Each structure stands twice: as C-alpha cells, then as structure tokens.
Amino acid sequence: MSGGGEGRVVGNLITNPEAGIEVLHTPAGLKPPEMKKPVLVQRPCMYLASFVKSLPVLFILGIAGWSYYAYVVALVLGAMQDNLSEQVVCCVMYHIIFIMFIWSYFMTILTPPGKVSTSWMLSAGAVSSLAAAQTEEEWKTRLAAIAAEMGCRVKQRSVQGAVRYCEKCECIKPDRSHHCSVCEACTLKMDHHCPWVNNCVGFGNYKFFMLFLCYALSYCTFIAASSARHFAKFWSDSLSIGVAKYHVVFVFLVSILFSISVSSLFWYHVYLVLNNRSTLEQFRGPVFDDQTSDKDGWSLGHLNNFKEVFGLNPLLWPIPIPTHIGDGTNFPHRRAKNFTNYHSIGNSELSRPETPSRTLVNPILSTGGAVSASQTIHSNTTSVQHSGKASVMSGPLSPASPDYTSTEVVLDMNGTTRTTTVAINKDDLSELVIQ
Ligand SMILES: [Zn+2]
Numbered sequence: 321m322s323g324g325g326e327g328r329v330v331g332n333l334i335t336n337p338e339a340g341i342e343v344l345h346t347p348a349g350l351k352p353p354e355m356k357k358p359v360l361v362q363r364p365c366m367y368l369a370s371f372v373k374s375l376p377v378l379f380i381l382g383i384a385g386w387s388y389y390a391y392v393v394a395l396v397l398g399a400m401q402d403n404l405s406e407q408v409v410c411c412v413m414y415h416i417i418f419i420m421f422i423w424s425y426f427m428t429i430l431t432p433p434g435k436v437s438t439s440w441m442l443s444a445g446a447v448s449s450l451a452a453a454q455t456e457e458e459w460k461t462r463l464a465a466i467a468a469e470m471g472c473r474v475k476q477r478s479v480q481g482a483v484r485y486c487e488k489c490e491c492i493k494p495d496r497s498h499h500c501s502v503c504e505a506c507t508l509k510m511d512h513h514c515p516w517v518n519n520c521v522g523f524g525n526y527k528f529f530m531l532f533l534c535y536a537l538s539y540c541t542f543i544a545a546s547s548a549r550h551f552a553k554f555w556s557d558s559l560s561i562g563v564a565k566y567h568v569v570f571v572f573l574v575s576i577l578f579s580i581s582v583s584s585l586f587w588y589h590v591y592l593v594l595n596n597r598s599t600l601e602q603f604r605g606p607v608f609d610d611q612t613s614d615k616d617g618w619s620l621g622h623l624n625n626f627k628e629v630f631g632l633n634p635l636l637w638p639i640p641i642p643t644h645i646g647d648g649t650n651f652p653h654r655r656a657k658n659f660t661n662y663h664s665i666g667n668s669e670l671s672r673p674e675t676p677s678r679t680l681v682n683p684i685l686s687t688g689g690a691v692s693a694s695q696t697i698h699s700n701t702t703s704v705q706h707s708g709k710a711s712v713m714s715g716p717l718s719p720a721s722p723d724y725t726s727t728e729v730v731l732d733m734n735g736t737t738r739t740t741t742v743a744i745n746k747d748d749l750s751e752l753v754i755q
C-alpha cells in the first residue's frame with residue numbers, strides 16, 4: 321500500500337513523494353546499490369515464516385473438514401436416519417455448496433492476483449537518472465518523462481501530483497495497483513492482502529474471493545438452517561445418536577458464528593463491487609491527473625461495475641473460473657472526456673475513434689426546464705440504451721462547477737445530427753445538461 325508522505329530534499333537524500341521512502345542520491349550514470357532478494361534456502365527462518373503464514377489456511381481447511389464429518393456423518397447419516405427424503409435433499413444440497421465453497425477457496429489461494437508487467441519496470445539507467453534528481457520537481461519531471469518514454473499510460477497520480485512509482489519494484493505503478501509488503505511485489509488492482517487465503521486479493525482473483533465469501537456464507541447458513549431442528553432435539557434429550565450428538569450441537573453453533581462474521585465482510589464487498597472501489601480506494605479515493613480525488617472515479621454504474629469483475633455471461637457468474645474484463649492495467653475512467661464503458665476495457669486509447677462516443681436520440685428540446693431524452697452509449701462491440709433526465713441551458717456551460725463534468729455527444733433529432741457538449745452530473749450519471 322502506498323504512503324502519502326511529503327516529498328522533500330534532505331542533504332543528498334530525496335524522498336519519493338509517492339512512497340515516502342528515502343532514495344539514495346547517486347550521481348547520474350552510476351547504478352544504485354543492488355538489492356538482492358533473500359533466497360529461501362539461505363534463510364531457514366523463512367520456512368517458519370511461510371508455515372506461520374499458511375496457518376489461517378490450515379485452520380479454515382481443518383474447520384471445513386470437521387464440518388463435513390459433523391454434517392454428513394453425524395447429522396445426515398445419524399440424526400436424520402428416520403427421514404430418507406430429508407437425508408437426500410440435505411446431502412445433495414450440502415455437497416453442491418461444499419464443492420463450490422472449496423473450489424472458490426482454492427481458486428482464491430492459487431490464482432495470482434496480478435503482477436506488474438516487466439514493460440513497466442525501469443531500466444538501471446532510468447533508476448539512476450531518477451536518483452540523480454536534485455529537487456522534488458525535477459524528480460517528478462524526470463519520472464513523467466520516463467513513463468512517457470516507456471509508453472506507460474496512467475491516469476492516477478500520487479497525492480503530490482507525481483506519476484506513481486514503486487521504489488521497491490522499481491516500476492511505474494499502473495492505475496489501481498499498490499505495493500504489498502507481504503508479497504513484496506506490486507499487485508494489480510490491489511484490494512487487500514488476506515491472511516485467510518495467504519494471498520493478495522487483486523485483479524486476478526477478486527471474483528474468486530467474492531465467490532468464496534458468498535459460498536462460505538451460503539455454506540454456514542445452510543448448515544445452521546438444516547441442523548436447527550436437530551439442535552433443538554438435543555436439549556429435549558430426544559437426539560439419540562450417542563456421542564455424535566455433540567458434533568451436531570457444535571456444527572450448529574460454529575455455523576451461526578461464522579455466518580455472522582462472514583456476512584458483514586461479504587456485504588461490504590458487495591457494496592465495493594457495485595461501486596467499483598477496492599478496499600484501499602474506499603479508505604482513500606484515488607487522485608487523478610487533474611489533481612482531484614474521486615472515490616467513484618472508476619465507477620461505470622452498478623451493473624457495469626459488477627460485470628467488470630464477473631464478466632458478461634451471467635451463466636458464468638457463479639462459477640469460479642476467470643471471466644473478469646480487462647488487463648488489470650488500464651481501466652475505464654468516468655472522469656475522462658472520452659468516456660468509455662466496460663466494453664472497451666483493454667482497448668488502447670489511441671485506437672478509440674475520434675468521434676464522440678455518445679448519441680442522444682430524439683431529445684425533446686425546449687428552452688429552460690427539465691426535459692427527457694434517450695441516451696445511447698456506443699462502443700466497439702455493443703451499445704447500452706439508457707434513459708435519463710436532460711435540461712437545456714441557454715448560456716454556456718460552467719466548467720467550474722464541481723458537480724458536473726463535460727463530454728461531447730451527437731444529438732440525433734429526427735435524422736438531423738449535430739455535435740455538442742453536455743455536462744453530466746457526477747453524482748447522477750443519468751442527469752445531462754445540454755448546452
Ligand atoms: Zn512494488
């Protein structure tokens with residue numbers, strides 16, 4: 321996670337305004353000291369660290385294994401033995417949820433969250449050039465020039481207005497990426513590092529993490545609901561299955577406990593997905609190249625935000641296979657003048673058509689007052705029909721208004737087209753003001 325320390329010059333040390341980490345000032349042309357990563361074999365204590373890191377995963381797997389025994393053996397084959405239909409229904413439903421839960425869990429653990437491409441890594445010469453900067457402004461200018469030379473397109477900036485740079489990985493940080501100190505690497509669209517999956521949750525495995533939470537909640541809720549009746553029997557001493565009855569009691573209590581704890585986390589991430597924010601962005605809104613911070617800068621509307629993570633095919637939404645859209649490096653940006661929707665994720669900006677991407681179909685125009693219009697957002701692959709409010713202004717748009725952003729559209733009025741500029745309410749994308 322990046323810090324927000326003030327950049328400053330202290331003697332011959334220049335701090336990176338993005339990371340707040342001190343950079344050794346070396347003369348231009350000289351390579352900075354090599355930072356060798358420790359090798360596992362050279363540091364035996366890292367075996368212990370790796371084992372400790374995997375303890376939460378072993379704990380979850382242990383709980384899942386015990387719950388399988390408690391539910392299938394003690395409850396279904398024991399407590400439910402006098403009701404065959406209940407046995408069949410519970411056994412089938414349990415195994416479907418259990419398989420999906422374990423599948424999504426392992427996909428979250430084993431899927432790389434997304435690493436920064438080597439094309440974003442600075443050369444030794446570029447690192448030396450950066451380290452030779454005498455002032456913070458010079459450092460920013462050199463970094464911007466290096467990023468442009470490397471062809472790294474970024475819309476996000478540090479709090480100090482610099483292109484975001486990772487000192488440890490020596491790379492330009494793609495939009496929405498952050499450095500994870502546990503993984504010791506920059507993670508694309510980093511959400512957080514999760515000890516329960518012993519992995520970073522980021523662009524590559526966020527869908528799996530969401531499904532893991534969803535199926536974990538379903539698993540616990542299903543166990544609690546289907547074992548409640550037998551749990552009640554325990555207190556009336558009518559649960560005659562010997563010692564196995566204690567498994568029924570504990571599996572009910574544990575499932576209730578986990579249902580409550582997982583539920584809050586799941587619904588919190590549902591909120592984040594629908595608003596296209598990572599956990600880190602929820603805490604601090606991203607700063608863009610126009611030096612404004614906007615938590616909703618990446619938001620494309622609830623449905624499009626959801627599709628960005630889960631893909632376009634609804635049949636594949638509940639399946640833990642990769643269906644997310646984009647490359648993890650470039651993201652559609654609602655604040656840009658050339659507004660694009662999720663269909664164009666991954667498309668090069670240079671390949672976008674010069675013509676406006678929005679068409680207002682048959683707007684009913686009148687001087688002043690609110691009117692209705694139908695808005696169509698075109699993209700290379702499809703179009704999205706959308707109705708919203710529109711109002712007509714007799715005077716010029718006020719670009720200073722912080723609540724509106726302007727974009728170009730084509731007005732199609734019964735076959736007569738004209739290009740004009742409209743202002744879009746940032747808080748309500750369906751509200752347009754036509755100039
Ligand atoms: Zn990094």
Ligand SMILES: [Zn+2]
Nearest residue numbers: 500503513520
């Ligand atoms: Zn991590």
